[in-house]
Amino acid sequence: MTTHLDVRGLTLTTQGRTLVSNLSFAIAPGERVGLIGESGSGKSLTAMAVSGLLPAAIRAQGSITLAGQEVIGAPGRVLDRLRGTEIAIVFQEPLTALDPLMRIGRQIGIPLSRRHRRDGRDLSGRALESEILGLLEKVRLPDPSRILRAHPWEISGGQRQRVAIAMALACRPKLLIADEPTTALDVTTQAEVLKLLDALVKELGMALLFISHDLPVVASIAERVIVLRSGEAVEAGPAGEVLVQPRHPYTQTLVEAARAFDDALSGGR
Ligand SMILES: Nc1ncnc2c1ncn2[C@@H]1O[C@H](COP(=O)(O)OP(=O)(O)OP(=O)(O)O)[C@@H](O)[C@H]1O
Secondary structure (H helix, E strand, C coil): CCCCEEEEEEEEEECCEEEEEEEEEEECCCCEEEEECCCCCCHHHHHHHHCCCCCCCCEEEEEEEECCEECCCCCHHHHHHHHHHCEEEECCCHHHCCCCCCCHHHHHHHHHHHHHHHCCCCCCHHHHHHHHHHHHHHCCCCCHHHHHHCCHHHCCHHHHHHHHHHHHHHCCCCEEEEECCCCCCCHHHHHHHHHHHHHHHHHHCCEEEEEECCHHHHHHHCCEEEEEECCEEEEEEEHHHHCCCCCCHHHHHHHHHHHHHHHHHHHCC
């Protein structure tokens, strides 16, 4: 099989409004794809549709297959299984993924033991704790044994995003969706989390759908990009081509704006 995710003619509507229109793209195993576009262009809704998390008010037409399984209209148990094995998602705001009242160790332990049970192994006690610590180390969290026992509000925003990444990795997904994973973080932490994601995706051979309106960030992590405007894909191709010599006027505007911002920053130095 050469595609892991295959989106064909995806159209999302609500109350007579079309939010995403006839979108098609595929992601091969291990491939890193960026989805870019201004605010409101339909990036997050596309991510939600792919992971079977669309709000009830939004109607999906077309087809989304993940490892050969149709996602649109699939029953909850099928979606649960896909989210445990094929796909995991990291959101912009890590607190969305974390339960404020539960210690970090337990939050990572739940998807971890679920995955082991699925593989026919029962993991508990010391063995489970040691795997959780291993994951906290993998996302380069300092002092993992303290963080294991901490609540989400006892650690920093950047650390919370690393925990959310560790939770996603606990499922060993074949495709990781990262929806503006660094937007809520300060610039230095953004760069660190980005570097971490890049390294982990390569090390674990996961495919990545990286969603962002920040072009330089996308250019640094994605091999291929899709440009969305008002729910429609206006341009797609290798990141090095689309972001360096954009063909569509909309992409040209985005690239110009990113360059102007960059120039303004370097001019101020
Ligand atoms: N639950 C919903 N019900 C109705 N409309 C929605 C819903 N969620 C999103 N929309 C609309 O769908 C469009 C696309 O939203 P989406 O969140 O996918 O944009 P986005 O590209 O991810 O933007 P941002 O970069 O700001 O996160 C927007 O016009 C938004 O108002």
